Amino acid sequence: MSPEELATLAHLRRARDLMDRDYAHPLDVPTIAQRALMSPAHFSRRFKAAYGETPYGYLMTRRIERAMALLRSGSSVTDACMAVGCTSLGSFSASFRTITGESPTEYRNREHSAVEAMPACIAKLLTRPAPPLAPKPAQPSRIQEAAAASVS
Amino acid sequence: MTISLQYVNITVNDVDESVAFYRDALGLEVRNDVASGDFRWVTLGSADQPGLEYVLSEPHAGRSQADGDALQELVTKGAFQFVFRTDDLDATFEKIRGTGAEVLQEPIDQPWGPRDCAFRDPSGTMLRFSQA
Numbered sequence: 001m002s003p004e005e006l007a008t009l010a011h012l013r014r015a016r017d018l019m020d021r022d023y024a025h026p027l028d029v030p031t032i033a034q035r036a037l038m039s040p041a042h043f044s045r046r047f048k049a050a051y052g053e054t055p056y057g058y059l060m061t062r063r064i065e066r067a068m069a070l071l072r073s074g075s076s077v078t079d080a081c082m083a084v085g086c087t088s089l090g091s092f093s094a095s096f097r098t099i100t101g102e103s104p105t106e107y108r109n110r111e112h113s114a115v116e117a118m119p120a121c122i123a124k125l126l127t128r129p130a131p132p133l134a135p136k137p138a139q140p141s142r143i144q145e146a147a148a149a150s151v152s
Numbered sequence: 153m154t155i156s157l158q159y160v161n162i163t164v165n166d167v168d169e170s171v172a173f174y175r176d177a178l179g180l181e182v183r184n185d186v187a188s189g190d191f192r193w194v195t196l197g198s199a200d201q202p203g204l205e206y207v208l209s210e211p212h213a214g215r216s217q218a219d220g221d222a223l224q225e226l227v228t229k230g231a232f233q234f235v236f237r238t239d240d241l242d243a244t245f246e247k248i249r250g251t252g253a254e255v256l257q258e259p260i261d262q263p264w265g266p267r268d269c270a271f272r273d274p275s276g277t278m279l280r281f282s283q284a
Contacts, residue, residue, distance in 0.1 A: 006224070006228055009225065013230040013272075
């Protein structure tokens with residue numbers, strides 16, 4: 001890897017560190033791109049190539065992961081939204097649903113016994129919403145096939 | 153029967169730069185400097201944990217070009233971390249910050265319990281320090 005490529009990766013890493021550190025502040029992609037010494041469009045492309053998700057996607061995932069912890073500990077949806085740096089309840093709720101598959105209210109009101117039974121630092125890792133994966137080719141389920149084979 | 157960790161391998165992009173960092177920031181002493189071909193393995197240790205040595209080497213040391221490239225990319229992207237215990241977190245933080253190290257997080261009380269702080273080593277590995 002050339003020194004230039006290494007330097008680029010280090011800049012991208014520092015931008016990601018900024019998001020991890022300051023997610024609760026009003027960050028936007030141009031501000032984050034400045035940390036990486038790149039234009040916003042170039043930064044977004046390079047970040048996605050390196051980390052597999054867009055900078056905005058990474059930031060929102062970080063915020064929603066933190067909001068999930070706050071909701072589990074009893075915060076209201078509005079308080080959780082504001083505490084993680086989102087200013088619009090509507091877009092917070094939409095992002096929350098996109099990333100977790102349920103609304104913040106639904107998430108807040110259901111049981112979290114498995115997560116509460118583990119140390120919070122482990123819960124933080126395990127409940128981090130996964131970035132969307134590339135669609136996989138459909139594979140027919142072999143569960144019933146195996147079950148049938150074990151019966152015969 | 154006892155089992156304890158003896159060597160911890162830390163991959164770094166530049167051995168000289170990193171030896172200076174681990175020596176000055178963490179207060180480790182250089183124990184050994186082993187050259188093999190184009191590469192070196194430098195070990196450091198500390199009286200605080202006499203049985204443990206830190207082994208610094210570059211990504212391509214003892215690896216194929218492809219594996220070295222892959223490891224170097226991961227290291228630089230910040231994929232690795234080590235967590236240390238300290239009996240004086242604030243003094244540790246000030247000492248490491250004083251060397252000009254990249255601060256990731258000032259000492260704070262984490263929601264999950266410990267009070268800790270974090271830095272990046274010169275190659276991008278996260279070093280977290282937790283109050284014992």
